[in-house]
Amino acid sequence: MGGGEKRKSSFKNLANAKKRRTGPHLPSSILKTIANEKRPLNSDEGDDEIDSAYGDFYEYEEGVPEEESRKNNRYERVVNYEFELAEDCEVKTCFKLSLFQPKDENVESEDDDDDDDDDDDDRHSRMLKNVTELPISAFQGESKNKRVVFTEPYPESEFNPTRDVLEGKSLTTIDDFMEPLQGLHGNSQLSNMISRMRKDTQSLVHAPLPKPEQERLERDVANELVYKGFDIWVPLVKRNREAPTIYFNQDVNVGYSTVGAIASQFHPRTEFEMKMASLLDDHEILEAHKEDGARLLEFNEVSMEDHIKRRNHVAKMRSMLFRVDLKHKRIKQIKSKTYHRLKNKDLNQSGVGAFMEPAMAKEEAKKQEARRVKERMTLKHKNTGQWAKRMLSRGLNRKYDVTQAALSKQLQIHATLSRKMNSTKDESSSDEEDLNDGSDQDTSKLIAEAKEKILKTVDDDEVPISRLMSLPFMARAVKKKNEEAKEEGKRDIEELEKFGGAETSKKSTNVVGRRVFGAEAPKESEKESDNLFDNSDSSDNDMEDNELEAVKDNASPARNTETIMEAEKLDDIAGNPASKTTFDVALYASGSWKKMTGCKNAESKKASKTHVPISQSQDKKESSDSESDDSESDDSESEAEQMVDGILTCGSKETYEIPCQAELVSRAFAGDDVEGDFEKDKQEVLNQEVPEPEKPVQVAGWGHWTNNQNKRGLPSRIVREHEEAKKTREQALRKRKDASFKHVIISEKVDKKAEKLQTKSLPYPYTSKEVFEQSMRMPIGPEFNPTTIVGVLNRPEVVKKAGVIIKPVKFEEVNPNDEHPRSHQKQKPKKKGALKLNTRQRVIQ
Amino acid sequence: MKIKTLSRSVDEYTRERSQDLQRVFHNFDPSLRPMEKAVEYQRALTAAKLEKIFARPFVGAMDGHRDGVSCMAKNPNYLKGIFSASMDGDIRLWDISSRRTVCQFPGHQGAVRGLTASTDGNVLVSCGTDCTVRLWNVPRPSLEDSSISSENFIEPSATYVWKNAFWAVDHQFEGDLFATAGAQLDIWNHNRSQPVQSFQWGTDSVISVRFNPGEPNLLATSASDRSITIYDLRLSSAARKIIMMTKTNSIAWNPMEPMNLTAANEDGSCYSFDGRKLDEAKCVHKDHVSAVMDIDFSPTGREFVTGSYDRSVRIFPYNGGHSREIYHTKRMQRVFCVKYSCDATYVISGSDDTNLRLWKAKASEQLGFILPREQKKHEYNEAVKNRYKHLSEVKRIVRHRHLPKPIYKAMGIIRTVNDSKRRKEARRKAHSAPGTVVTAPLRKRKIIKEVE
Secondary structure, three states: OHHHHHHHHHHHHHHHHHHHHHOOOOOHHHHHHHHHHHOOOOHHHHHHHHHHHOOOOOOOOOOOOHHHHOHHHOOOOOOOHHHHHHHHHHHHHHHHHHHHHHHHHHHHHHHHOOOOOHHHHHHHHHHHHHHHOOOHHHHHHHHHHOOOOOOOOOOOOOOOOOHHHHHOOOOOOHHHHHHHHOOOOOHHHHHHHHHHHHHOOOOOOOOOOOHHHHHHHHHHHHHHHHHHHHHOOHHHHHHHHHOOOEEOOOOOOOOOOOHHHHHHOOOOOOHHHHHHHHHHOOHHHHHHHHHOOHHHHHHOOOOHHHHHHHHHHHHHHHHHHHHHHHHHHHHHHOOOHHHHHHHHHHHHHOOOHHHOOHHHHHHHHHHHHHHHHHHHHHOOOOOOOHHHHHHHHOOHHHHOHHHHHHHHHHHHHHHHHHHHHHHHHOOOOOHHHHHHHHHHHHHHHHHHHHHHHHHHHHHOOOOOOOHHHHOHHHHHHHHHHHHHHHHHHHHHHHHHHHOOHHHHHHHHOOOOOOHHHHHHHHHHHHHHHHOOOOOHHHHHHHHHHHHHHHHHOOOOHHHHHHHHHHHHHHHHHHHOOOOOOOOOHHHOOHHHHHHHHHHHHHHHHHHOOOOOOOOHHHHHHHHHHHHHHOOOOOHHHHHHHHHHHHHHHHHOOOOOOOOOHHHHHHHHOOOOOHHHHHHHHHHHHHHHHOOOOOOOOOOOOOOOOOOHHHHHOOOHHHHHHHHHHHHHHHHHHHHOHHHOOOOOOOOOOOOHHHHOOOOOOOOOOEOOHHHHHHHHHOOOOOOOOOHHHHHHHHOOOEEOOOOOOOOOOOOOOOOOOOOOOEOOOOOOOOOOOOEOOOEOOOOOO | OOOOOOOOOHHHHOOOOOOOOOOOOOOOOHHHOOOHHHHHHHHHHHHHHHHHHOOOOEEEEEEOOOOOEEEEEEOOOOOOEEEEEEOOOOEEEEEOOOOEEEEEOOOOOOOEEEEEEOOOOOEEEEEEOOOEEEEEEOOOOOOOOOOOOOOEEOOEEEEEEOOOOOOEEEEOOOOOEEEEEOOOEEEEEOOOOOOOEEEOOOOOOEEEEEEOOOOOOEEEEEEOOOEEEEEEOOOOEEEEEEEEOOOEEEEEEOOOOOOEEEEEEOOOEEEEEEOOEOOOOOEEEEOOOOOEEEEEEOOOOOEEEEEEOOOOEEEEEOOOOOOOEEEOOOOOOOEEEEEEOOOOOEEEEEEOOOEEEEEEOOOOOOOOOOOHHHHHHHHHHHHHHHHOOOOHHHHHHHHOOOOOHHHHHHHHHHHHHHHHHHHHHHHHHHHOOOOOOOOOOHHHHOEEEEEO
């Protein structure tokens, strides 16, 4: 503000004036330098001061603001109080200054007060002269002539520096002291020294900081150090804290474990050890070792005889080796494979047989023969022993490889021992020969076998007489089938006879099992193709035959069981031929067909042969569908099904329109009201969970007998309560989760027994419900967990031993990025780390 | 017809040797045991009840002093030895297992206020209001119990007289320095009759001092100007200081976490600090109803024991706001000093009634040799109890403690006072502009300022 600034400047003027009048008489050059020094600090004020120093008073005249100059009346007139106030201020400050003055003068009155004490003045000027060595007139004139303006309450001194000094202006510099010395002897030296000192800033000694400040700095440094010292512990502490278990004193020293300690307690026990020990403990040898080893040669002396003996022995061994080598080379050069094979066999059979003498070999051969005979007689190695039997009976050979290996080895031994027998019987029987002469013989043999088998099966057709089979119609059917089968068998035999040579051999593979009839089937299907839809009976019979043969078949038991069912059912059908049961079989997948047949059968019996007309064309389509469904299944079966369809379709010639799905469903579930049942169920659940309030009834009691109560009706209170209860029930029902769902019942029943196992709020270290539930999911007891985990699951947080002193933590480097195994995994006591995920930890770091 | 029978292969049930354990086959299919949760809950409940039944924490009292026990020191190198000193200048060495005095250290003229032993357990340092620091050579523990026959007296190996009375002393871990607290903090060497270093920050007297066991060059002091200060001997300067609302009677460093310390405060709470961030406590441990006189950390660093002027000893988890255990007897008076034994199994308290009392750190722990199966059973019980501790019934049983009537009543009063304060605060907050009234948490509120 204008006023404020003015005040400041006026104050400065005063100060400057005072300086000019009372300060020491400084040469103008010094004044200049001072002024120059100050200039760069704040140039504006510096200008001011310089001006004032030279006596040119310059007051900053604030220009009249435009709005107050009333130029052209562009601005509204505003009464400016501020300015006036500023004037006031100035006055006040002046007043203040003047107020201070008398005091100053009082203080300084000793120096230059009034004219009363001339003596004093004299003395003072003399003193000044003594001190400053300047003429008295210089002081007198000053003191007398000029009125001094004091701005400081106390005289300037080293204890009371002026304001300028405090602000860092007009300080006494070393130049001030140097000035009077100019021109004196040694001045140049001194000034050189001083300039050198000025340049040398490094050895400059600053004034020490105040002590509290100093201490605070020290403490700051210390604090930083302490902080860093603590920081290095953080990874270690973190690891210990996060470990699921912390172990103390696991590595308690159990005694000596160094090699030296163990060796010192060694005592020789065996003969060899004794000998060694006697040598090791021999003083002479020890001494020899200690000295220079020259005497060791003496101890090591060998006699001539020994030497020769040894030499001879070595020579002998060498020659032997040489001969063996030669022999091996020769043998190696023989190229005959048979020779090598035989040799190897010999080597295998009797380790040293090759090198045996003939007599010995004979004996050995005898023994071998005896062994073989014995083996043949006893069959000892054919897994007939007690052990082998037990192993086999318990199926252990399949379980353990070792046992199996042992058993197979026994068999092998048996084979090797009994091989001689075979070889003696037919000497020249080799596999190749077998294969060569087999072809012709075998086909005939196979055919014969096939015939036999067929006949046998045909003859053996006697079905075990069960209760079902003993029923007359069953018996009839069986008889019929037997006849059919016999015919079939005959036909087969004929065929077999017809086929001969190589063809029969091919055919022979099909002799056994179902395929026999499978091969037959195409023939029949050819037949059927002519009269597929009209010749019902024949096809039916054929089919039955097929099925019945299948019953006897042993090759595919799994399928047989299914076909048995079918056959039986079809038997039933055959039993009462009138019942041409109808199936919408093709609507279902082949798997569900069997089931449906069963129930349909029953139904058909019950409903006494109801006919469901199926159009032929549709049926065809359906049958094709079914075929496509069964594409993976066997030909024979698909054919069988085809035939079934054939049967089914043949009986129905009326047109039929397939009903839509909904209609089918409604027809299927006709009679049971599912929705109604559900409604009822839901109501029941609701009543159970939110029970309906009991209806108030009049109970026998006071007033009952007077008939008054009857007249009055129920008390209003009871009625009201009942109403309220009803209302609350309705509200509760409305609040239920399943209130808006028509087809859903959501039970809100609280299981009181289970309630005590549940917590309402999440326990402390957990932050998420899922994690908590996961942690509670598995029981931790020994009954529910294998022994290997129980210990880990139940381990306490701190494992320590009573009676062992626990030392404070020792620093060790811990890699903070180390991955720790999860808390539930087993840990070695040494490794203490594991991350506990998702648990809120109050981390003090 | 095939008949299905139970069949067991012999080899799976046959032992190779007669010493082998019989193989037990167990089907761990959870569907076979649908009630496992209920079963374990019931076991937890039983375990909690058994724990209560077997809770017999008081092992024995050590009687012998003729005045209130003022301070104790444990022998860091010998589990059975504990030193105690009383207000009449009597110092005793006790054998914990037999609970008898092994020897006495007479010499102090006034109350002994500080007692500590060197890490090797050979030198005992005591100081007291008679302005002396005395060093004693601790007799080596002999195998045969000689203390029964004669109580031997031991002369001090050195006596240093100093300018002021002492309030506390503590020995550096694995070093030969010890610090005394009095008018200022003095660091002494075993061999010098004068302190090697002195610290003073402020003019108030220091009342407790404790070296950091993990970082042996750091120590913390508390002073009667309600301050806690951390000093670093390497820099021979204090590091940081905080001023709290009430005086701190004792300090304990966590031996497993060198940055953390816990201060026992006059207001009945303990405050856990991180040495790096002293401007707020990390945890406030509330439960005592009167000033906490002494505190000592378990060597495991997982819990600490406090003794209070309210005649009770409590055990707190290092990060828990409330105590897990309170020990009190009818005859126990104001507790002045507590110590956790070096194997973290026992707690020793010294009180105004001239007795030292030995407690188990875990009230229901079975002492002595435990067979592995038994140990497993204990562990399972503990684990299952810990697992279901949040369920109300288990929690109720585990938490229940009988309290002396004065403590119970005082707790009620404190609760009422706190409730009313909270209510008032809430109302004030509700009736002022939002954001103008901010409630600082207790861990910050109790700390007035941190001085640099």
